[in-house]
Amino acid sequence: MLEGCTPWPAETAARYRAQGVWNGTDLGSLPRAWAARYGTATALVAGERRISYAEFADRVDRRAAGFVREGVLPGDRIVLQLPNVPEFVEVAFALFRAGAKPVFSLTSHRANEIRHLCALSGASGYVVPGVFRGFDHTALALEMAAELPALRRIYAQGATASGAVVPLESVDADPVDLPANDPADTAFFLLSGGTTALPKLIPRTHDDYAYQTRTVAALSGLTPDDVYLAALPVEFNFTWGCPGVVGTLSTGGTVVLAPDPTADDCFRLIERERVTLTSVVPTVARLWLDEREWSDADLSSLRTLQIGGARLEPELAARVGPELGCRLQQVFGMAEGLLTMSRPEDGPDSVLHTQGRPVSPADEVRIVDERGDEVPAGTTGELLTRGPYTLRGYYRAPEHNARAFTEDGFYRTGDLASLTEDGRLVVRGRLKDVVIRGGDKIAAGEVEAHLLACPGIAAAAVVPVPDEFLGERIYAFLVARADREEPGTGAEAGAGAEAATGAEPVSPASSAAPPALAELKAALHARGLADYKLPDRAEFVTDLPLTPLGKIDKKVLAAAAADPALPRDWKPA
Numbered sequence: 138m139l140e141g142c143t144p145w146p147a148e149t150a151a152r153y154r155a156q157g158v159w160n161g162t163d164l165g166s167l168p169r170a171w172a173a174r175y176g177t178a179t180a181l182v183a184g185e186r187r188i189s190y191a192e193f194a195d196r197v198d199r200r201a202a203g204f205v206r207e208g209v210l211p212g213d214r215i216v217l218q219l220p221n222v223p224e225f226v227e228v229a230f231a232l233f234r235a236g237a238k239p240v241f242s243l244t245s246h247r248a249n250e251i252r253h254l255c256a257l258s259g260a261s262g263y264v265v266p267g268v269f270r271g272f273d274h275t276a277l278a279l280e281m282a283a284e285l286p287a288l289r290r291i292y293a294q295g296a297t298a299s300g301a302v303v304p305l306e307s308v309d310a311d312p313v314d315l316p317a318n319d320p321a322d323t324a325f326f327l328l329s330g331g332t333t334a335l336p337k338l339i340p341r342t343h344d345d346y347a348y349q350t351r352t353v354a355a356l357s358g359l360t361p362d363d364v365y366l367a368a369l370p371v372e373f374n375f376t377w378g379c380p381g382v383v384g385t386l387s388t389g390g391t392v393v394l395a396p397d398p399t400a401d402d403c404f405r406l407i408e409r410e411r412v413t414l415t416s417v418v419p420t421v422a423r424l425w426l427d428e429r430e431w432s433d434a435d436l437s438s439l440r441t442l443q444i445g446g447a448r449l450e451p452e453l454a455a456r457v458g459p460e461l462g463c464r465l466q467q468v469f470g471m472a473e474g475l476l477t478m479s480r481p482e483d484g485p486d487s488v489l490h491t492q493g494r495p496v497s498p499a500d501e502v503r504i505v506d507e508r509g510d511e512v513p514a515g516t517t518g519e520l521l522t523r524g525p526y527t528l529r530g531y532y533r534a535p536e537h538n539a540r541a542f543t544e545d546g547f548y549r550t551g552d553l554a555s556l557t558e559d560g561r562l563v564v565r566g567r568l569k570d571v572v573i574r575g576g577d578k579i580a581a582g583e584v585e586a587h588l589l590a591c592p593g594i595a596a597a598a599v600v601p602v603p604d605e606f607l608g609e610r611i612y613a614f615l616v617a618r619a620d621r622e623e624p625g626t627g628a629e630a631g632a633g634a635e636a637a638t639g640a641e642p643v644s645p646a647s648s649a650a651p652p653a654l655a656e657l658k659a660a661l662h663a664r665g666l667a668d669y670k671l672p673d674r675a676e677f678v679t680d681l682p683l684t685p686l687g688k689i690d691k692k693v694l695a696a697a698a699a700d701p702a703l704p705r706d707w708k709p710a
């Protein structure tokens with residue numbers, strides 16, 4: 138296994154193999170195997186392009202040979218940042234074929250995230266979409282290559298060759314013989330939604346991901362007649378493999394790539410391609426339901442709408458069947474592994490009010506109290522899990538791993554949940570310090586670190602605030618530096634805050650009113666933070682409330698964010 142990844146214990150791995158849970162699949166070999174079975178059937182649709190299974194396998198073979206010619210070696214990490222285009226799928230499988238490990242990045246990632254992903258993974262290559270939605274990814278990639286000596290090649294769509302930049306279209310060569318991958322080895326990296334200031338990388342092995350996609354495809358009853366719409370970004374585990382792109386291709390169905398999840402685009406695609414299955418986050422589901430009233434698109438082909446990634450309100454869940462005319466499947470999942478889903482045979486009450494059962498009989502789920510003791514059904518506690526497709530350690534993160542896993546290998550999800558008597562999961566909340574904004578995960582600590590680096594900020598705490606459309610928005614409580622005037626509170630309180638946080642005294646040149654939200658957003662944007670992480674609201678306070686242990690009391694702050702009428706005169710404990 139790639140150095141820096143944590144294997145399953147030998148006995149556990151042997152058991153999964155003996156049970157046929159892991160069946161020795163090499164993801165890089167799949168396109169050829171699929172082509173042999175499904176040949177001329179349509180594998181991928183994007184706009185007017187239709188790619189058959191045979192063509193897809195040929196393109197993967199040629200690209201894999203192209204990457205090898207560029208010097209890509211087995212074990213190399215390559216950051217992959219492309220939108221929902223066939224090239225994403227081709228490049229991912231070509232890299233699997235070549236034994237290289239793609240690191241899936243979001244197209245919204247900017248310098249802050251990319252620098253970290255490239256540095257942490259030690260990436261030797263970075264695949265970018267050239268200019269996408271007005272942003273010049275090639276220019277950013279060149280900046281990164283100048284900073285990071287290991288980053289030797291930028292593969293850019295639509296670029297001309299120069300220096301480190303290789304046009305992605307030229308990564309193409311006559312197929313060569315390539316060695317098979319060890320199925321137990323890491324195939325690619327997903328990104329963690331994060332709890333810490335910096336995102337973590339999740340190694341997914343050939344065997345574990347093949348098992349996940351196979352299991353979910355079977356559970357969803359997929360057949361070669363199914364048409365899956367990739368409405369959310371393909372690099373999201375939900376879209377890539379629950380059953381998503383990989384599960385659909387594994388069963389001979391057709392994957393339709395949507396440029397974005399808007400109702401306009403997706404309804405048109407559902408009608409035109411006779412889509413049977415798609416997956417969205419609750420925010421998108423709400424947009425679709427609201428748009429449905431105004432649309433005369435024929436959605437009758439749609440059999441199942443999977444909704445997951447964030448809390449789904451039962452009221453919204455109840456609208457899916459009657460208003461979209463399809464079955465709702467609740468999905469609770471994580472890039473780290475564990476997936477729970479409602480099943481076709483589940484009764485309406487369970488589908489509306491629970492997140493279903495784990496997808497594999499080999500999934501182990503525990504709900505524990507603060508002491509780590511298991512709690513009875515119906516009681517809320519932290520969800521811990523281990524199983525054949527749940528990671529045993531983040532990549533190159535030994536210290537974090539020591540906290541994120543129990544001694545016996547259970548992953549501490551940071552989610553609060555309970556189990557029903559019949560083993561269904563009900564997600565109740567979170568322990569982890571994350572904002573889930575329309576399905577995007579934002580680690581509070583990451584935003585706080587950037588806020589603290591902005592001029593005029595002495596202390597920062599980021600909390601979620603409930604929002605009708607996005608589920609949650611990002612709310613930042615800020616303490617201005619002493620030399621900044623604070624509206625309505627004066628400089629005295631600021632001085633107290635400075636003492637509390639140990640902020641450096643600043644030069645008189647910076648004495649001014651605290652920065653406005655727009656100014657802060659501009660400063661964070663200039664620091665290279667992805668836009669979806671920018672605070673939606675910022676409020677200046679004189680102090681941050683503390684728990685008896687001296688930590689910032691985020692419960693108090695979250696309550697205050699949700700209710701402007703609550704007093705802000707908390708005293709540090």
Ligand code: OOB
Nearest residue numbers: 330374375379445446447448468469470471472564
């Ligand atoms: C999915 O994956 P991630 O890695 O972006 O986020 C995982 C976290 C979970 O730990 C939980 O906090 C939250 O997202 N979450 C949900 C949820 N599904 C995920 N919270 C409440 N209700 C749900 N149904 O989000 C993901 C990966 C694969 C499939 C589906 C979602």
